[in-house]
Amino acid sequence: MKRLTPMEVELKLALAPSGPAALIQHPHLASHTARKQSLTNTYFDTPQGDLAKARIALRLRQVDDQVLQTVKTAGQGGGGLSQREEWEWQIAGPELDLASIAKLPPFQGELSGVLDALAPQLSTDFTRRSWQLKEGAKEQESHIELVLDEGEIISGGYRTPIREAELELKDGEPEALWALALTLAEQVPLRPSDSSKASRGNALSTQQWLLPEAHSPAEWLHRATLALDAYHDSQQASFLGNAQQALATLADHPALDGTARGYAQVLPSALDKHGQPNTAYGKAALALAHRLTYQTALR
Structure with missing residues (x-):
């Protein structure tokens, strides 16, 4: 049925x-x-x-x-x-x-x-x-x-x-x-993670991982997340660099309020050299994503 x-x-x-x-x-x-x-x-x-x-x-x-x-x-x-x-x-x-x-x-x-x-x-x-x-x-x-x-x-x-x-x-x-x-x-x-198993498989087959343009804080977080997804599947160091750049831009974004900025500033240093998160990264990224989702819903 x-x-x-x-x-x-x-x-x-x-x-x-x-x-x-x-x-x-x-x-x-x-x-x-x-x-x-x-x-x-x-x-x-x-x-x-x-x-x-x-x-x-x-x-x-x-x-x-x-x-x-x-x-x-x-x-x-x-x-x-x-x-x-x-x-x-x-x-x-x-x-x-x-x-x-x-x-x-x-x-x-x-x-x-x-x-x-x-x-x-x-x-x-x-x-x-x-x-x-x-x-x-x-x-x-x-x-x-x-x-x-x-x-x-x-x-x-x-x-x-x-x-x-x-x-x-x-x-x-x-x-x-x-x-x-x-x-x-x-x-x-x-x-x-913002990548489904199917989208990961499609990118793996073509060996092409596309990152979106970003302007708002939510878009920069999305770009960083996709870049990390791409790095772990491709093992191309450029994607880890893209993720770190997106996280750095996010941490200084003028549209963030004080609380969100505090979460964002944790992220760049909470990934190890292999792009793997520690618990500080997970807590800050989830708290930030939740806050940005809530703020978007209010608009």
Whole structure:
């Protein structure tokens, strides 16, 4: 049966090498049992990359004896937080259900003509641990699924590690995502990530990582985050330089208020020489991203 999720709200966090162990051992999760699964995922696109250009991901996921087909649109947001449309349903076998895909809104326009050209383009294989958490006071309780993914992306003959956590809001208010992320950041070395597994795989295949122009504080934080994502997948030192430059510009941005500036000034020195965050980076980056998101919402 098809499950329609009009809007998926999640916070994505990239973890330092010591992050997964620290997350599993975090006291906030001590009373919760994790579910562990091995997930095999294949992403489809045309040879010309029509879905990637439209920022749409089409995926088949093997979970135990089930095959799930998922379509996701581009995430809107920054600082790790994104909102996007998602459609997911179980299908009978390992072949795409093109008839159902054709009925979805993203495929009603120009993309309606590319369905027959879809073919496997990249894969992501990883182990997932997931926790179902109830956060907040009883009268305002939110349901959050926390997942820890460890594995790799394989695309165009290249490979790159997956080491990330995702906090998905199942029910409640987005504020609960920020609160939980900040709790985890107290002991887990992490940073916000703005790159999906599909977008990472597409960039890996083409060996092209594009950084957006930036003007506002939120845009500079987004640029720094994408540059760090690109550095860890490409191992090109220029992207680490781009990230540091963006963070330095952000720290001196005239539009920041005093509190936000204090968070921003922590960031440049809270990355090690390999571009990995310590806990100070995670706490400051999340607090800053939350403040910038809140200020944007008020405008």
